[in-house]
Amino acid sequence: MSVLTGNLSPGDHSVTEAARNRRFGPIYSRNVRAVVARGLMATKSSNWMVMVSGFFEPVLYLISMGVGLGAIVGSVQGPGGQEISYAAYIAPALLAVSAMNGAVYDSTWNVFFKMNFAKLYQGMLYTSLGPMDVAMGEIFLALLRGAMYATGFTAVMGVMGLITTPWAILMIPAAVLIAFGFASFGMGITSFMKTFQQMDWINFVMLPMFLFSATFYPLSVYPQPIQWFIQAMPLWHGVELLRQISVGVFTPATAVHVGYYLVMIALGVLLTTGRLRRLFLK
Amino acid sequence: MRVSELASKESRVNRPSDDAPQYVITAENLTKRYGDVTAVDGISFRVPAGEAFGLLGPNGAGKSTTMKMIGGVSQRTSGSLSIMGLDPEQHGPEVRAHLGVVPQQDNLDEELKVRDNLLVYGRYFGLPMSYLKPKADELLEFAQLTDKARSKVDALSGGMKRRLTIARSLINEPRILLLDEPTTGLDPQARHILWDRLFRLKEQGVTLILTTHYMDEAEQLCDRLIVVDKGKIMAEGSPASLIRDYSTREVLELRFGSERNASVGAELEGIGERLETLPDRVLIYAHDGEAALEQVTARGLRPVTSLVRRSSLEDVFLRLTGRSLVD
Numbered sequence: 001m002s003v004l005t006g007n008l009s010p011g012d013h014s015v016t017e018a019a020r021n022r023r024f025g026p027i028y029s030r031n032v033r034a035v036v037a038r039g040l041m042a043t044k045s046s047n048w049m050v051m052v053s054g055f056f057e058p059v060l061y062l063i064s065m066g067v068g069l070g071a072i073v074g075s076v077q078g079p080g081g082q083e084i085s086y087a088a089y090i091a092p093a094l095l096a097v098s099a100m101n102g103a104v105y106d107s108t109w110n111v112f113f114k115m116n117f118a119k120l121y122q123g124m125l126y127t128s129l130g131p132m133d134v135a136m137g138e139i140f141l142a143l144l145r146g147a148m149y150a151t152g153f154t155a156v157m158g159v160m161g162l163i164t165t166p167w168a169i170l171m172i173p174a175a176v177l178i179a180f181g182f183a184s185f186g187m188g189i190t191s192f193m194k195t196f197q198q199m200d201w202i203n204f205v206m207l208p209m210f211l212f213s214a215t216f217y218p219l220s221v222y223p224q225p226i227q228w229f230i231q232a233m234p235l236w237h238g239v240e241l242l243r244q245i246s247v248g249v250f251t252p253a254t255a256v257h258v259g260y261y262l263v264m265i266a267l268g269v270l271l272t273t274g275r276l277r278r279l280f281l282k
Numbered sequence: 283m284r285v286s287e288l289a290s291k292e293s294r295v296n297r298p299s300d301d302a303p304q305y306v307i308t309a310e311n312l313t314k315r316y317g318d319v320t321a322v323d324g325i326s327f328r329v330p331a332g333e334a335f336g337l338l339g340p341n342g343a344g345k346s347t348t349m350k351m352i353g354g355v356s357q358r359t360s361g362s363l364s365i366m367g368l369d370p371e372q373h374g375p376e377v378r379a380h381l382g383v384v385p386q387q388d389n390l391d392e393e394l395k396v397r398d399n400l401l402v403y404g405r406y407f408g409l410p411m412s413y414l415k416p417k418a419d420e421l422l423e424f425a426q427l428t429d430k431a432r433s434k435v436d437a438l439s440g441g442m443k444r445r446l447t448i449a450r451s452l453i454n455e456p457r458i459l460l461l462d463e464p465t466t467g468l469d470p471q472a473r474h475i476l477w478d479r480l481f482r483l484k485e486q487g488v489t490l491i492l493t494t495h496y497m498d499e500a501e502q503l504c505d506r507l508i509v510v511d512k513g514k515i516m517a518e519g520s521p522a523s524l525i526r527d528y529s530t531r532e533v534l535e536l537r538f539g540s541e542r543n544a545s546v547g548a549e550l551e552g553i554g555e556r557l558e559t560l561p562d563r564v565l566i567y568a569h570d571g572e573a574a575l576e577q578v579t580a581r582g583l584r585p586v587t588s589l590v591r592r593s594s595l596e597d598v599f600l601r602l603t604g605r606s607l608v609d
Contacts (some may be wrong), residue, residue, distance in 0.1 A: 038405070120389070
């Protein structure tokens with residue numbers, strides 16, 4: 001059957017032959033790991049400094065705000081009503097922000113470049129890969145990076161004595177959940193972007209979300225309508241979720257925060273896959 | 283080289299069955315519209331296994347769009363298309379598992395090294411590493427890139443990148459190789475190396491589907507071709523039969539200077555079988571070009587330059603569309 005050497009038996013195409021009878025056949029070939037493997041291989045040759053800087057950013061914020069500003073603020077009231085240091089109050093919020101930033105960077109700027117300049121996805125989609133394989137693979141890579149940052153940051157929190165409960169270890173998977181939500185949506189949104197100017201809009205949304213999502217002070221300082229608005233934004237749910245986990249206080253709201261991200265992930269994956277299909281399989 | 287050693291075995295495997303030829307591509311009334319623009323306008327063709335089939339036409343004729351529909355990365359507006367018995371829209375991943383694609387612009391993975399480009403691309407097809415590692419080395423040799431295996435992609439020359447793209451397209455041992463303008467932008471030497479590689483593949487029974495706007499390339503490589511213009515098929519046949527049907531054996535090219543080319547037409551009336559006046563030159567189609575030139579000088583006309591050459595596909599295209607192929 002094969003053309004050049006005859007080394008390849010038809011069974012070697014099993015990944016694609018099997019595609020015939022499965023769901024999402026035209027868009028998904030169950031080969032996400034090939035996209036992930038490519039990403040890891042590419043990382044070997046990429047600039048490690050960029051990756052490391054992503055880790056330091058929240059750490060620097062924690063030191064300056066938590067330790068510096070915290071010296072004036074003193075202790076504040078945590079989610080369960082207990083007194084905690086200001087650094088312990090903002091640390092989980094900064095972790096949520098770093099999960100967001102890492103995921104958004106990977107799924108927007110990175111994807112924008114690959115989509116429009118490196119033409120990477122065009123090449124991928126001329127193989128057995130479907131758009132869903134590509135989307136899931138890229139999102140997974142963003143999560144891997146998010147998980148590394150989250151682990152590092154949690155370790156820093158431990159060293160600084162900001163962890164008081166074993167529950168805090170759950171902040172790592174929760175941060176990955178947050179990253180998943182942002183990565184899946186970010187990639188879908190990026191697919192609409194055509195120019196660098198449009199890409200700047202992403203920062204325009206991210207910065208206010210970072211500053212005002214109850215990151216550095218409680219939501220109660222705002223008037224009610226603004227509180228509702230912020231509660232509709234994804235980052236606030238991430239901040240609250242991690243803050244609850246950091247002290248081991250769980251309420252029905254915890255489930256709402258998790259649910260928010262599950263819905264965001266589902267919608268984001270659908271959006272991204274649909275967009276890739278429209279863009280490359282038109 | 284391993285590739286050619288095994289070629290004899292391959293030609294046996296891929297030889298079409300004795301009776302009816304086995305078509306690997308069947309297109310019926312294939313149409314693609316983008317909004318109001320009809321890029322491909324109801325074309326029909328069939329390609330038997332092992333053939334080198336060309337789509338010749340100017341930029342914007344609908345060649346690349348046709349290629350994309352064959353690869354299942356562009357959805358047709360109407361008509362039917364079957365690649366090895368499968369509809370590429372319904373079975374995109376399966377069809378592409380047996381296709382090799384060389385796009386118009388190289389889209390190599392610049393973040394990976396040369397050999398890794400082949401390995402990773404093979405992984406996209408779900409092929410195992412135990413198969414891919416020896417295959418990658420074999421293809422690097424085929425593409426004359428063995429000593430560049432560990433280089434970065436952006437360190438390669440244009441011709442090397444093109445060869446790597448072709449090597450990459452062969453990683454899954456495709457039965458059909460789609461080549462979209464394979465030699466555009468390459469210098470003559472690089473083109474000839476590439477043509478040689480494509481010949482070898484054809485010898486091994488790979489079906490080649492090739493778009494080009496270079497008539498010499500079409501004449502060199504294609505067993506059969508369709509001339510496409512504005513989304514429609516203007517003519518179909520082997521290069522030789524197209525030239526025979528639509529042109530004369532020889533062509534006399536005369537240049538009288540851009541001022542006079544147009545006005546001299548009337549004075550050349552009756553020489554040869556047909557006359558074509560272009561802005562930069564006048565073409566006289568004749569069985570015997572030298573004899574035609576003698577007639578021209580006998581009429582007292584003194585062209586600045588004159589050239590007798592054999593007819594090419596360029597002339598076929600000119601005849602069919604009234605325009606020249608490369609502007």
